[in-house]
Amino acid sequence: YNQTKMAASWECPNLPMLSFPMKETSKNTFLALKILIGAHYEENPDSFDEEIKQLDQLREAAAKASRDSSGMNVMRRYLAQLHLVKARFPVQTCGQLPVDFAWKDAYTGVEYIQEGINIEQACVLYNIASLHGQLGSNLHRSTEQEMKEACTHFQCAAGAFVFLDENFGMNSCKDLAPEFLALYKNLMLGQAQECLVEKSLKGTSKVKNNTIAKLSAKVADYYTLILKALESDPCSVISKKQKDWVKLIKSKQCYYSSIAYLFQALSSAEMGKHGEKVAYFQMALQKATTAGKAAKGNDLVQEAVTNLIAHVSELYQVALKENDQIYHERVPSPDDLPPVQGSDIVKPVVFQPIDGKQAGTDILGRLVPMKAYEAASVYSEEKATLLRSLMSSVEAKDEELQQYMFSLNVGEMETLNKEPKLPDEVLQLHNLLESKTDVLRKLHSDMEELLALSEKASDDLTLVAKRRHEEEHEEQEFQARFGSRASSQVCASIWKEWENYQSFHQQGLKSNRELKVMLDTHYKNLLLLSGPLSVLSSIVPKASLLDTPPEEGTSQRWEELLAKIEQMKQQRQTLMAQLREQMNKEDIIKTLIGHVGKNMDGFIDEHMKKHRECAEVIRLNLAAQERILAAVTEANAGMARKRLTAQELDKRQKEVFDSLVASANSFPLLQNKIREGLGFYTRFHDNIQKLKKKADDVCAARKKERQALERTSPTPPEPVVSEASKVLPIQGPRLPSFPPVGGGTQVLPSSQPASGQLPPARPPKKSELRGTPLQQGPMEQTDQSERPEPPSHVVPALPTPAPAATPVSAPLFPMVSMATPTPLLLPEGLDPQITELHKTLLELQGQLQGAQGSMIVQGAQGSTGFQGVQGSVVGVQGAQGSLLSRLPTLDQHSTNLPQVSNQQASSSHGFGQSDAEIDHSLSNIRDVRSPIPSAGMPPSSEMSGMPLSSEMSGMPPSSGLSGMPPSSGLSGMPPSSGLSGMPPSS
Numbered sequence: 001y002n003q004t005k006m007a008a009s010w011e012c013p014n015l016p017m018l019s020f021p022m023k024e025t026s027k028n029t030f031l032a033l034k035i036l037i038g039a040h041y042e043e044n045p046d047s048f049d050e051e052i053k054q055l056d057q058l059r060e061a062a063a064k065a066s067r068d069s070s071g072m073n074v075m076r077r078y079l080a081q082l083h084l085v086k087a088r089f090p091v092q093t094c095g096q097l098p099v100d101f102a103w104k105d106a107y108t109g110v111e112y113i114q115e116g117i118n119i120e121q122a123c124v125l126y127n128i129a130s131l132h133g134q135l136g137s138n139l140h141r142s143t144e145q146e147m148k149e150a151c152t153h154f155q156c157a158a159g160a161f162v163f164l165d166e167n168f169g170m171n172s173c174k175d176l177a178p179e180f181l182a183l184y185k186n187l188m189l190g191q192a193q194e195c196l197v198e199k200s201l202k203g204t205s206k207v208k209n210n211t212i213a214k215l216s217a218k219v220a221d222y223y224t225l226i227l228k229a230l231e232s233d234p235c236s237v238i239s240k241k242q243k244d245w246v247k248l249i250k251s252k253q254c255y256y257s258s259i260a261y262l263f264q265a266l267s268s269a270e271m272g273k274h275g276e277k278v279a280y281f282q283m284a285l286q287k288a289t290t291a292g293k294a295a296k297g298n299d300l301v302q303e304a305v306t307n308l309i310a311h312v313s314e315l316y317q318v319a320l321k322e323n324d325q326i327y328h329e330r331v332p333s334p335d336d337l338p339p340v341q342g343s344d345i346v347k348p349v350v351f352q353p354i355d356g357k358q359a360g361t362d363i364l365g366r367l368v369p370m371k372a373y374e375a376a377s378v379y380s381e382e383k384a385t386l387l388r389s390l391m392s393s394v395e396a397k398d399e400e401l402q403q404y405m406f407s408l409n410v411g412e413m414e415t416l417n418k419e420p421k422l423p424d425e426v427l428q429l430h431n432l433l434e435s436k437t438d439v440l441r442k443l444h445s446d447m448e449e450l451l452a453l454s455e456k457a458s459d460d461l462t463l464v465a466k467r468r469h470e471e472e473h474e475e476q477e478f479q480a481r482f483g484s485r486a487s488s489q490v491c492a493s494i495w496k497e498w499e500n501y502q503s504f505h506q507q508g509l510k511s512n513r514e515l516k517v518m519l520d521t522h523y524k525n526l527l528l529l530s531g532p533l534s535v536l537s538s539i540v541p542k543a544s545l546l547d548t549p550p551e552e553g554t555s556q557r558w559e560e561l562l563a564k565i566e567q568m569k570q571q572r573q574t575l576m577a578q579l580r581e582q583m584n585k586e587d588i589i590k591t592l593i594g595h596v597g598k599n600m601d602g603f604i605d606e607h608m609k610k611h612r613e614c615a616e617v618i619r620l621n622l623a624a625q626e627r628i629l630a631a632v633t634e635a636n637a638g639m640a641r642k643r644l645t646a647q648e649l650d651k652r653q654k655e656v657f658d659s660l661v662a663s664a665n666s667f668p669l670l671q672n673k674i675r676e677g678l679g680f681y682t683r684f685h686d687n688i689q690k691l692k693k694k695a696d697d698v699c700a701a702r703k704k705e706r707q708a709l710e711r712t713s714p715t716p717p718e719p720v721v722s723e724a725s726k727v728l729p730i731q732g733p734r735l736p737s738f739p740p741v742g743g744g745t746q747v748l749p750s751s752q753p754a755s756g757q758l759p760p761a762r763p764p765k766k767s768e769l770r771g772t773p774l775q776q777g778p779m780e781q782t783d784q785s786e787r788p789e790p791p792s793h794v795v796p797a798l799p800t801p802a803p804a805a806t807p808v809s810a811p812l813f814p815m816v817s818m819a820t821p822t823p824l825l826l827p828e829g830l831d832p833q834i835t836e837l838h839k840t841l842l843e844l845q846g847q848l849q850g851a852q853g854s855m856i857v858q859g860a861q862g863s864t865g866f867q868g869v870q871g872s873v874v875g876v877q878g879a880q881g882s883l884l885s886r887l888p889t890l891d892q893h894s895t896n897l898p899q900v901s902n903q904q905a906s907s908s909h910g911f912g913q914s915d916a917e918i919d920h921s922l923s924n925i926r927d928v929r930s931p932i933p934s935a936g937m938p939p940s941s942e943m944s945g946m947p948l949s950s951e952m953s954g955m956p957p958s959s960g961l962s963g964m965p966p967s968s969g970l971s972g973m974p975p976s977s978g979l980s981g982m983p984p985s986s
Contacts, residue, residue: 010311012201013304014141015252017150017191018245019133020184023123023175024104025063026111030055032098036089041367051363055081058363062124065131072131073358079124080359086117088367106130106175107241114173122168122176125351129160133188147199151346154192159348161185174234183229183238185348190222192346197256209266211343216260218342223253247294251301254291255308258284260340262312265319274322275329279337281316288312330668336428376588379604383583383611390615394576397622401565404629408636420540426529426657429664430536433529440526446674447519453681454512457505460688464498464695471699478706488702494695501688508680515673518666525663536660541652558639561632568628572621579614 030052034045062078065071089097096116103123104111112119136153139146165181174180197215200207226249230239239246265280288309295301323329422430471491479485528536588607636643 011307012198013300013307014198015194015255015301015304016248016298017137017194018187018248019137020130021106022127022130022134023106025123026102027060027063028056028099028101030059030085030099033085033089035098036094037367040089040094043367048364048366051366054363055085062127065127067131067134069135072128072135075124075128075131076358077360079121079128080354081363082117082121082124083353084359084362085364086121088364091116103173105173107237108174110174112173118168119173122164122173125160125164125168125353126176129157129164129184129188132157132160133191136191141195141198144199144202147195151192151195152349154188154195155346155349156351158185158188158192158346159351161188162348163351163353177234179229179232179235180238183226183235186222186225186229189344189346189348190219190226193219193222193344194252194256196345197259201259209263209270213260213263213267213340214343215345216256216263217340218344220253220257220260221342223249223256227253244298247296248298248301251291251294251298251305254287254294255301255305258287258291258308258312260284260342261287262308262315264340265315269319273329274319274327275331276337278316278319278323278331279334281312281319282331283334283337284312285309285316375604379588379607382604382608386608386611386615387579387583390576390579390618393622394572394618397572397625398569401569401625401629404632405565408632420537420542420653422533422537422540423657426536426660429661430529430533433526433664433667436530437527440523440530443670443674444519444523446678447516450674450677450681451512451516453678453685454505454509457508457681457684457688460685460692461498461502461505464688464692465502467692467695467699468495468498471702474703474706478710482709488698490698491702494691494698497691498695501684501691505684508677508684511673512677515670515677519670519674522663522666522670525660526667529660529664540656541649555639555642558635561628561635564628565632568621568625572618575614575618575621579611579618582614583611 033052033055034048037043037048038045058074058078058081062075065074085097098115099117099120100113100115101117101120101123102111102113103119106126132153136150136157139150139153141147141150161181161184164176165178165185168176193215197212197219200212200215227246229235230246230249261280261284265277265284268274268277268280288305292302292305292309295305323331468491528539586607
């Protein structure tokens with residue numbers, strides 16, 4: 001969402017405005033003025049009949065004024081004439097005007113009759129303010145111009161109510177009591193501020209989010225004051241008369257509170273405070289919901305509130321999701337949120353009772369000459385000029401004094417004489433953590449449990465490392481005796497997994513150390529914050545702990561000067577207040593009228609002397625400030641040691657407070673990280689146990705394999721090949737060649753066998769293959785749930801190790817590359833047993849070829865079937881190797897028997913195999929139980945050199961080889977030859 005243009009993002013119709021009813025009056029006349037004219041002016045009272053008639057007509061027009069601008073002009077002219085009448089007949093000299101004016105209460109209808117012109121002025125002024133409010137409420141405020149006009153009307157109404165309260169607050173009309181006038185003023189100012197908010201929400205102005213929030217908050221503050229006034233006497237009479245007012249004002253108060261929280265949330269988002277943003281959105285949604293409940297029955301307000309709720313809900317969900325998935329900031333509670341401070345932009349327009357443009361002609365102008373008014377105006381200007389000059393000088397001196405005292409930092413030395421006090425922030429944290437000692441101790445025990453789990457993980461990983469060392473050592477000894485062979489991919493996978501676990505464990509150990517240091521650092525402070533307040537206060541450093549006394553007499557002089565500065569400020573404020581009161585209370589009209597035709601300038605200067613004398617005293621006070629500050633500067637030099645003491649004390653106290661705040665802020669982080677660490681090491685322990693079991697199983701299998709190979713594969717003697725025995729080999733069947741593990745081109749055997757060759761074994765059909773499809777390579781044939789994962793409780797961010805890259809050319813399944821022994825050439829006339837042995841060897845070669853073909857298909861379909869075929873291949877190779885190793889020993893039967901090289905024999909046993917994946921099948925071959933249809937390998941053939949099952953194709957159960965009787969012995973074949981069914985003596 002766009003955070004900078006939120007003003008026009010949802011429909012916010014203008015809410016209705018309120019206004020007050022106008023007061024009504026009965027017909028009356030000013031004929032009693034004739035008595036005052038005759039008594040106080042040397043004029044014929046009857047000569048003023050026309051003027052009195054005009055006054056009566058103007059009063060009647062004002063009482064029946066239309067509810068528009070022309071009616072406003074009529075009432076303002078009548079009010080100006082009343083002020084002129086009052087000026088001509090002041091109460092001090094003439095007493096009250098002997099006229100009874102009757103006005104009705106605006107809410108109860110009760111008629112009040114009061115003598116004197118004050119009640120007439122007050123009621124007319126109320127009607128002027130009320131008409132301003134009505135004119136502002138009647139505007140639709142659909143355009144910017146109408147918003148400005150409405151705001152101006154409300155401000156003028158507020159100014160009229162302020163003038164009424166200051167000058168006519170005490171009268172017999174209950175609806176003009178000070179409580180009512182305060183309510184009137186607040187309502188008008190609140191609605192004027194509401195116009196500014198509406199203008200900002202229309203999107204026509206570039207108002208910042210923070211500014212809109214402050215404006216809306218102030219509107220809500222005004223309506224809060226109004227609600228309190230309506231619920232208390234004497235203003236409760238309004239709520240009884242206007243029953244819908246309370247509901248409307250309450251809904252508007254919640255509505256603008258919601259808008260204030262909404263834009264404060266957007267302002268927090270601009271500052272990157274995402275947790276605070278979510279909290280403000282939540283508060284905005286709550287306030288909008290409350291406004292909707294209060295607005296029932298008012299369709300216009302209900303529509304605006306509904307639109308606001310929908311908009312705030314959408315923003316709240318987006319902000320909550322972003323914070324949960326991206327920022328992970330703590331969302332403060334409503335009590336912890338900084339309040340939205342309202343900003344009061346609108347002010348009451350100062351009311352001028354006598355406006356020259358609207359007052360018109362002075363109806364009683366014959367009674368007082370205009371020169372008297374002119375002189376009074378000049379006198380008032382003289383007083384205003386003097387007052388402005390003094391106020392400017394006082395403000396400048398006050399600013400100078402404030403800056404000087406701030407530069408001295410006088411407040412820091414006051415801490416030496418005061419009892420240390422905990423700041424509000426620390427007190428709030430104490431309230432949050434109070435009585436949580438058990439939680440803190442549980443946190444400490446959880447840390448100990450986490451350390452114990454990590455220690456257990458270290459021990460388990462050390463056992464796996466020991467197992468690895470033993471396996472590698474035994475393998476090295478085996479290869480030193482029987483020749484090198486390819487490394488085991490299964491072992492390599494397990495050791496790689498161990499290395500990953502070891503890496504993650506090191507990261508976890510680092511995080512544990514950091515958490516331990518962090519907990520040890522903050523644990524003591526957390527216990528203090530959760531304990532009694534008296535114990536917490538006792539750790540704050542005090543001045544008594546610092547021993548740096550100032551010089552003798554310096555401290556007393558310093559205190560005296562500070563007292564003089566305070567006395568000077570108080571005297572200055574008192575003198576200015578007295579001067580204002582003296583100028584405001586002075587009434588010069590009567591004196592000026594008596595001096596018409598005389599020297600007005602001299603008269604004004606004479607009356608200004610008393611004001612100038614008071615002003616001179618104020619100037620002396622201002623001049624004394626410079627001398628006092630010079631003395632303070634001198635005394636400050638002698639306070640250096642005490643100042644250093646105060647600074648040191650303040651520094652120590654601040655360090656203690658900052659330490660407490662930092663510890664309290666770290667408490668949620670410690671809880672979360674220790675909880676994450678416990679979860680990580682619990683899962684980590686299970687994975688390590690699985691790794692230990694796999695390592696134990698594979699190492700045990702490897703050990704059995706080596707033991708079996710040692711029993712079945714003794715090193716043959718070097719054969720001696722004579723020149724006479726070198727005969728060309730018979731062209732027999734050959735095994736197909738397979739590419740090495742990493743790629744290569746596979747050379748398939750010819751589809752048509754040569755003359756005298758055995759046909760190649762067919763690859764197994766898809767229906768004959770068993771096992772589950774192979775989904776992963778040999779390095780990935782582990783349970784995904786057992787894969788190591790990095791610790792999640794790290795305090796700083798730790799990088800996750802990248803997985804090893806898989807070569808593009810690597811095959812999808814492991815392949816076995818085996819050397820095919822050269823077929824033997826046997827001369828005629830050999831012993832039948834030798835011929836039968838040679839025939840059996842050729843059959844084994846055919847089975848081996850078929851099994852290798854099955855490996856290709858099985859490997860593409862599933863790891864289980866592939867491992868079974870691969871185990872069968874190894875079994876056939878073992879049997880073939882055993883036969884080849886025995887053929888050279890039969891030279892005693894025929895001198896023409898060709899010799900087999902050591903290289904053939906060793907390769908036949910599998911020692912020269914290039915595909916390291918054979919080790920993977922050897923470690924799991926004992927689980928293979930299904931026969932290979934294409935190769936005819938027995939299901940129980942587990943590894944090279946192990947006895948073959950009697951189910952081999954063409955071999956009866958009781959015979960070791962096809963066509964050989966059980967009792968037929970082979971000379972020189974030991975009991976461990978690996979041929980099933982052959983007794984040791986055969």
